[in-house]
Amino acid sequence: MKHNILLPTDFSDNSWSAIVYALKLYAHEECTFYLLNSVAISVAMRSKISKSLLKTSQEEAKKELLNLKQLAQESNGNPNHDFKIILSINDLDKAINNAVINHDISLVIMGTKGVTGAKGFFFGSNTVRVISRFANCPVLVIPEDYDFVAPKQIAFPTDYNRFYGSNEIKPLTQMADLYNSKIRILHINENEELSEIQQFNQMMLQSYLNNNKYSLHWMPKYDKKTAEINDFIEELNINILAMVNYKHSFIENIVKEPIIKKIGFKPLVPFLVIPE
Structure with missing residues (x-):
C-alpha cells in the first residue's frame, strides 16, 4: 500500500522536526511526501504590496521548498520515498484542503509550537485552526522538539x-x-x-x-x-x-x-x- 502524506511547512525548525518524524514513521513504507507552503497574503496587504514584490515572495518560497525537498531526500534512506512540492497562494486551511483532494492524501503531519505559560503550553494557532476546521483527513500533530519513538x-x-x-x-x-x-x-x-x-x-x-x-x-x-x-x-x-473529533468531543x-x-x-x- 502506497501512502500519500502531506507535510505543511513554514520552514521553521519545528516544522522540519515534524518532517523528520514523518520520514522515520514511514521509514519502511512506500510513500509520496508532499511538502506544502502557503504564501497567502490578506486582501488588505495586497493593496499595499506591488506585484513584483508578491512575485519575489513566491519565488523565494518556491526556492525554499526546493531546498527543503533536497534536504529531505538527502536525510532519507528509503528509495521508495518520493517528494513533491506544493506552493499555494491560499490560506493554510484551504491549501491543505485542496492538496488532500487533488493528491489523495491519507494523512497530514504537522508540527505545533507551544506557547509557554503557568500551566504548560497549548497548540499553536495554525494547528488549532487546522484541527477545528479541517474534516477531510486525519491530522497527526507532532509536539515541539519531540524525538521519534516507534509507536508501539x-x-x-x-x-x-x-x-x-x-x-x-x-x-x-x-x-x-x-x-x-x-x-x-x-x-x-x-x-x-x-x-x-x-x-x-x-x-x-x-x-x-x-x-x-x-x-x-x-x-x-x-x-x-x-x-x-x-x-x-x-x-x-x-x-x-x-x-475522533466530533461535535461536543474532547477535541x-x-x-x-x-x-x-x-x-x-x-x-x-x-x-x-x-x-x-
Missing part, C-alpha cells in the same frame, strides 16, 4: 457514549498496522457500570479492532480530563494519542478559545486527530 503503544480515549463508524476507526488501525502497535482503549470511569448503549458501542469498537492487538482500561474521573489522559500516557508509555473543547488557554493541554506525544 497507541492510546484511544473514549466514553463509549458515541457509536464510531468503521471509517473513523480505520485511521487508528492503519497507524497501528505500521508497527504492530497495541491500542489501549481508555475509558474514564464516571459510573460504576456501563449503560446498555455504552456496552453496545464498546462491543462494536472491539469488533473493529478484531485484527489488532488491543486492551481495555478504566481510570477514575479526575477534576481535569487533560491531566488524566497525560497520566495514562506516562504510566503506559504511550507513543501516540488518538481521538472540540480543547481547541476553542479561551478554553484551550485555561486547561493548558500539553500534547506529550504525537496526537492523531481523526475526523468524524
Whole structure:
C-alpha cells in the first residue's frame, strides 16, 4: 500500500522536526511526501504590496521548498520515498484542503509550537485552526522538539457514549498496522457500570479492532480530563494519542478559545486527530 502524506511547512525548525518524524514513521513504507507552503497574503496587504514584490515572495518560497525537498531526500534512506512540492497562494486551511483532494492524501503531519505559560503550553494557532476546521483527513500533530519513538503503544480515549463508524476507526488501525502497535482503549470511569448503549458501542469498537492487538482500561474521573489522559500516557508509555473529533468531543473543547488557554493541554506525544 502506497501512502500519500502531506507535510505543511513554514520552514521553521519545528516544522522540519515534524518532517523528520514523518520520514522515520514511514521509514519502511512506500510513500509520496508532499511538502506544502502557503504564501497567502490578506486582501488588505495586497493593496499595499506591488506585484513584483508578491512575485519575489513566491519565488523565494518556491526556492525554499526546493531546498527543503533536497534536504529531505538527502536525510532519507528509503528509495521508495518520493517528494513533491506544493506552493499555494491560499490560506493554510484551504491549501491543505485542496492538496488532500487533488493528491489523495491519507494523512497530514504537522508540527505545533507551544506557547509557554503557568500551566504548560497549548497548540499553536495554525494547528488549532487546522484541527477545528479541517474534516477531510486525519491530522497527526507532532509536539515541539519531540524525538521519534516507534509507536508501539497507541492510546484511544473514549466514553463509549458515541457509536464510531468503521471509517473513523480505520485511521487508528492503519497507524497501528505500521508497527504492530497495541491500542489501549481508555475509558474514564464516571459510573460504576456501563449503560446498555455504552456496552453496545464498546462491543462494536472491539469488533473493529478484531485484527489488532488491543486492551481495555478504566481510570477514575479526575477534576481535569487533560491531566488524566497525560497520566495514562506516562504510566503506559504511550507513543501516540488518538481521538475522533466530533461535535461536543474532547477535541472540540480543547481547541476553542479561551478554553484551550485555561486547561493548558500539553500534547506529550504525537496526537492523531481523526475526523468524524
